[in-house]
Amino acid sequence: MVATRAAQVLVASNRGPVSYSRAEDGSLTARRGGGGLVSGLSAIGADADSVWVCAALSDDDRAAAAAVGGRLDPADTGGQRVRMLDIDPAVFAGAYNGIANSVLWFVHHLLYQTPLEPVFNQDFRAEWAQYESYNAAFADALAEEAAEGSAVLVQDYHLTLTPRLLRERRPDLRIGHFSHTPWAPPDYFRLLPDDIATSVLRGVLGADRAAFLTRRWADAFAACCADLLGAEVTADGHGLAVRHEGRTTRLGVHGLGADAEFLRERAHRPDVDERMAALREQIGPDRKVIVRVDRTELSKNIVRGLLAYERLLATHPEWHGRVVHVAFAYPSRHDLAVYRDYTATVQRVAEEVNSRYGTADWQPLILHVKDDFARSLAAYRLADVALVNPIRDGMNLVAKEVPVVSEGGCALVLSREAGAFAELGEDAIVVNPYDVEATARALHEGLAMPDGERAVRTKRLAAAATALPPQRWFLDQLAALTD
Numbered sequence: 001m002v003a004t005r006a007a008q009v010l011v012a013s014n015r016g017p018v019s020y021s022r023a024e025d026g027s028l029t030a031r032r033g034g035g036g037l038v039s040g041l042s043a044i045g046a047d048a049d050s051v052w053v054c055a056a057l058s059d060d061d062r063a064a065a066a067a068v069g070g071r072l073d074p075a076d077t078g079g080q081r082v083r084m085l086d087i088d089p090a091v092f093a094g095a096y097n098g099i100a101n102s103v104l105w106f107v108h109h110l111l112y113q114t115p116l117e118p119v120f121n122q123d124f125r126a127e128w129a130q131y132e133s134y135n136a137a138f139a140d141a142l143a144e145e146a147a148e149g150s151a152v153l154v155q156d157y158h159l160t161l162t163p164r165l166l167r168e169r170r171p172d173l174r175i176g177h178f179s180h181t182p183w184a185p186p187d188y189f190r191l192l193p194d195d196i197a198t199s200v201l202r203g204v205l206g207a208d209r210a211a212f213l214t215r216r217w218a219d220a221f222a223a224c225c226a227d228l229l230g231a232e233v234t235a236d237g238h239g240l241a242v243r244h245e246g247r248t249t250r251l252g253v254h255g256l257g258a259d260a261e262f263l264r265e266r267a268h269r270p271d272v273d274e275r276m277a278a279l280r281e282q283i284g285p286d287r288k289v290i291v292r293v294d295r296t297e298l299s300k301n302i303v304r305g306l307l308a309y310e311r312l313l314a315t316h317p318e319w320h321g322r323v324v325h326v327a328f329a330y331p332s333r334h335d336l337a338v339y340r341d342y343t344a345t346v347q348r349v350a351e352e353v354n355s356r357y358g359t360a361d362w363q364p365l366i367l368h369v370k371d372d373f374a375r376s377l378a379a380y381r382l383a384d385v386a387l388v389n390p391i392r393d394g395m396n397l398v399a400k401e402v403p404v405v406s407e408g409g410c411a412l413v414l415s416r417e418a419g420a421f422a423e424l425g426e427d428a429i430v431v432n433p434y435d436v437e438a439t440a441r442a443l444h445e446g447l448a449m450p451d452g453e454r455a456v457r458t459k460r461l462a463a464a465a466t467a468l469p470p471q472r473w474f475l476d477q478l479a480a481l482t483d
């Protein structure tokens with residue numbers, strides 16, 4: 001059991017550690033997911049009394065959860081106790097696609113094209129009601145599962161109302177909320193209707209502690225609380241605190257790092273070696289490699305990245321035939337038309353670059369859209385330059401993973417708007433993500449960087465990137481919440 005004063009630890013997140021799919025014979029098989037939260041939580045061990053509460057995300061998840069009354073078979077979860085909530089599909093769609101991914105995600109990543117969007121109408125109100133009941137379903141389940149005095153770690157923008165709802169049900173619990181996204185500055189957060197904006201803030205303030213990936217996002221949250229709620233924000237040796245309606249919520253910062261041990265082992269398995277050989281073949285001999293790996297996500301700024309590569313080729317003909325851009329853009333949230341359109345644009349722009357500059361024996365850009373973690377690791381190993389240019393990003397783990405896995409040293413072109421900038425800014429080539437010309441120059445600088453300098457910088461980047469591995473990230477939060 002972990003050294004914590006809480007009787008028990010609970011985690012709540014939209015996406016849980018497993019998902020189900022139906023095999024050809026009709027049986028349901030579980031697949032364990034990856035990511036910081038899954039590896040972080042492994043710190044408390046499979047035999048601990050912890051419970052992870054998550055939502056069923058698909059019909060297969062719902063069928064699997066229903067068959068066991070929502071409490072998953074530990075054999076499916078690597079021993080972890082998981083309660084999977086069977087939320088009505090219409091409620092889930094309104095809460096997840098509607099409010100979480102089309103409103104809160106857009107607000108925190110500054111993604112709206114404000115002359116036209118957002119429009120907060122009656123459809124939005126209906127989705128908001130669904131978001132409320134989705135958050136209430138989590139609060140109910142957590143209240144039911146938690147032993148007296150437990151610590152509950154609520155994750156992300158899907159669940160901003162849950163801390164407050166849970167406190168109303170169970171004032172004995174220690175409640176933490178963690179935002180994996182940026183937080184919008186007050187002037188942008190005010191786009192939300194007043195009652196909704198204040199509900200979100202008051203929901204998070206239901207926690208004893210609200211934590212963020214960087215100080216910048218914590219400051220923005222505090223500024224929203226001061227501006228929209230008139231809350232009192234104080235700073236002392238322990239960091240920021242927000243006082244509102246007679247309660248104090250402490251703010252924390254925990255910059256999730258890369259899991260070096262896992263990555264180094266995983267990156268040298270035979271499936272990665274195989275993909276590396278295939279990629280090398282496709283790239284061709286003696287060529288530099290610029291790598292990017294993202295979900296096809298509007299905030300990742302993939303299109304401007306491709307345009308910057310095109311500018312590099314236009315302004316530096318000496319690279320023709322000597323560089324290849326390997327771009328992996330894995331489809332994400334394709335229930336939303338705006339994401340499907342974005343994926344199509346990425347594909348179209350990539351084709352244009354190839355048809356403009358490609359020759360019989362040189363394909364300047366290799367785009368893959370089918371998710372393949374082993375191939376991503378193979379690309380990390382090969383990379384001479386990594387391009388990470390999000391418009392805004394809570395952290396961005398690719399920026400932290402590449403320096404750890406890279407074999408020959410890798411220059412990092414990094415957006416100053418990624419959370420990772422706070423930790424990696426000194427050794428990266430930093431760009432304004434909207435500035436395509438400057439990004440093209442940064443790519444050139446990365447390609448031309450002398451080997452010695454690149455090796456030194458990569459080493460420092462890898463050290464900074466792994467300073468807070470997922471397990472410590474998780475335990476630090478827990479310790480800060482229960483102390």
Ligand code: G6P
Nearest residue numbers: 014015101156180181332333394
């Ligand atoms: C972001 C969010 C996570 C989420 C991930 C994938 O990183 O902060 O909470 O899990 O995106 O998004 P998805 O919608 O596929 O769960």
